[in-house]
Amino acid sequence: MHHRDTPQPNLRVVEGVHECPTCGLFQRVPSLEPGLTAACPRCGGKLERRRRTSAILAPLGFCVASLALYWALLLSPLLVLDVHGRRNAVNLISGPIELIHQGFGEIGILVGFTTVVMPGVVLALMLAILGGSFRAQVPLWIRPCMAWYERLRPWSMVEVYVIGLIVAYTKLVDMAVVTLEPGAFLLGGLMLMMAVMDSTFDASIIWRHQSVDKRHGLGLYPSDVHPLPHPEKMLSCHACHLVFVAEDAVAAEHDMGDCPRCGQILRRRKRNSFSATIAFLIASLSCYVPANLFPVMSLTKLGHSGPHTIIGGVIELWQSKLYFLSLLVLFASITVPVLKIVSLNVMLYYQRHPRRWILPWLSKLYRIVVFIGRWSMIDVFMISILVAVVRFPFFARVMAETGVIFFAAVVILTIFAADLYDPREMWDAAGLNDDHASSFSRDEKVEPLSGSDEMEPKRA
Numbered sequence: 001m002h003h004r005d006t007p008q009p010n011l012r013v014v015e016g017v018h019e020c021p022t023c024g025l026f027q028r029v030p031s032l033e034p035g036l037t038a039a040c041p042r043c044g045g046k047l048e049r050r051r052r053t054s055a056i057l058a059p060l061g062f063c064v065a066s067l068a069l070y071w072a073l074l075l076s077p078l079l080v081l082d083v084h085g086r087r088n089a090v091n092l093i094s095g096p097i098e099l100i101h102q103g104f105g106e107i108g109i110l111v112g113f114t115t116v117v118m119p120g121v122v123l124a125l126m127l128a129i130l131g132g133s134f135r136a137q138v139p140l141w142i143r144p145c146m147a148w149y150e151r152l153r154p155w156s157m158v159e160v161y162v163i164g165l166i167v168a169y170t171k172l173v174d175m176a177v178v179t180l181e182p183g184a185f186l187l188g189g190l191m192l193m194m195a196v197m198d199s200t201f202d203a204s205i206i207w208r209h210q211s212v213d214k215r216h217g218l219g220l221y222p223s224d225v226h227p228l229p230h231p232e233k234m235l236s237c238h239a240c241h242l243v244f245v246a247e248d249a250v251a252a253e254h255d256m257g258d259c260p261r262c263g264q265i266l267r268r269r270k271r272n273s274f275s276a277t278i279a280f281l282i283a284s285l286s287c288y289v290p291a292n293l294f295p296v297m298s299l300t301k302l303g304h305s306g307p308h309t310i311i312g313g314v315i316e317l318w319q320s321k322l323y324f325l326s327l328l329v330l331f332a333s334i335t336v337p338v339l340k341i342v343s344l345n346v347m348l349y350y351q352r353h354p355r356r357w358i359l360p361w362l363s364k365l366y367r368i369v370v371f372i373g374r375w376s377m378i379d380v381f382m383i384s385i386l387v388a389v390v391r392f393p394f395f396a397r398v399m400a401e402t403g404v405i406f407f408a409a410v411v412i413l414t415i416f417a418a419d420l421y422d423p424r425e426m427w428d429a430a431g432l433n434d435d436h437a438s439s440f441s442r443d444e445k446v447e448p449l450s451g452s453d454e455m456e457p458k459r460a
């Protein structure tokens with residue numbers, strides 16, 4: 001798209017090599033059989049995954065189905081609340097609009113962004129990628145689309161919204177007659193379709209067909225040279241994972257121009273990750289106390305107004321004998337933010353006081369923290385549904401309260417903190433990314449491992 005910087009001419013592409021995203025180990029990965037995942041032998045990070053099917057047709061089918069469900073969902077009510085014959089319907093868009101009406105514009109925008117805008121954007125990008133890759137001459141704009149798809153995918157929170165809807169539904173059942181409308185089932189269908197689309201889509205196939213353009217003048221590093229160059233000369237693109245080698249050692253945060261394959265900025269390490277992570281952790285910690293102290297919403301029923309805090313909502317679910325849901329919300333809203341803040345602090349501490357034995361555990365913890373971050377949005381989504389549907393003047397009314405701003409701030413700030421942190425720097429600090437100390441596994445061939453539960457390493 002943009003050509004702000006051309007890559008440094010002294011970069012060469014190293015094929016068949018991957019950098020572990022959580023520990024920074026460069027390693028040769030043999031070409032994988034379909035259905036296999038290659039994992040880092042040092043920390044277990046995922047290096048490469050081959051889907052069982054290499055066809056474009058399957059994810060394309062699920063993508064088109066998802067888009068159809070998405071359009072239908074925009075027009076359909078999710079649920080209807082009936083209070084003494086007065087009916088109120090809520091759809092995907094009414095929550096954000098009601099939040100804006102109540103003066104919580106930033107929360108309304110956040111909910112609209114993650115549940116209305118982003119699912120549409122992500123599906124449109126996927127349609128463009130899959131449609132474009134059908135052409136004989138695969139167009140160049142597929143590359144930025146791929147980079148943006150990976151970056152934006154976590155911000156499409158349909159699956160989290162589904163849980164928010166379930167929690168809202170159970171709260172409403174106590175209050176009045178509530179019926180699920182077609183939109184609720186379309187939403188569940190969309191969640192499943194998008195999950196299947198992602199699990200059949202093999203990004204490495206698209207990248208493999210995108211050989212680096214000759215125009216960029218990048219040479220290839222010979223694939224049969226052992227050992228690999230010094231790790232400080234090597235870097236990988238954070239978006240498309242292409243690995244490069246420079247003539248000389250590259251400073252950790254030096255801007256090496258744009259990736260010739262996907263156009264994202266090339267750096268060996270994330271910029272200012274230590275201080276940026278601390279800044280976001282302090283900000284999220286200072287929001288954490290008011291988020292749990294102040295009510296996040298209030299319910300006015302027949303003139304009586306009651307504030308609801310996050311923990312109050314958990315207790316209420318428990319008292320309604322919805323134990324599983326109660327524990328789920330307790331985990332997502334209270335445990336996860338604490339876990340994220342404490343874990344990242346521990347990582348920062350061990351980056352300053354390196355201990356080698358703990359690093360594989362911290363790398364695993366980092367991957368967990370990144371994975372679970374978005375699930376804390378359950379309560380925010382639940383509130384957005386309740387404010388939109390419980391709107392019966394003089395009888396029952398749910399209003400958002402100040403606490404929800406602090407709560408959403410904790411969720412978003414901790415997501416950013418985890419994003420800004422570079423877990424490879426813990427391994428750097430322990431001296432494990434110097435050539436000598438880590439040479440134990442650098443040039444061993446990585447054996448394909450069976451990866452997550454959906455993979456079976458069996459061969460037909």
Ligand SMILES: [Zn+2]
Pocket residue numbers: 020021022023024025040041042043044045
């Ligand atoms: Zn690793």
Ligand SMILES: [Zn+2]
Pocket residue numbers: 237238239240241242259260261262263264
């Ligand atoms: Zn790239």
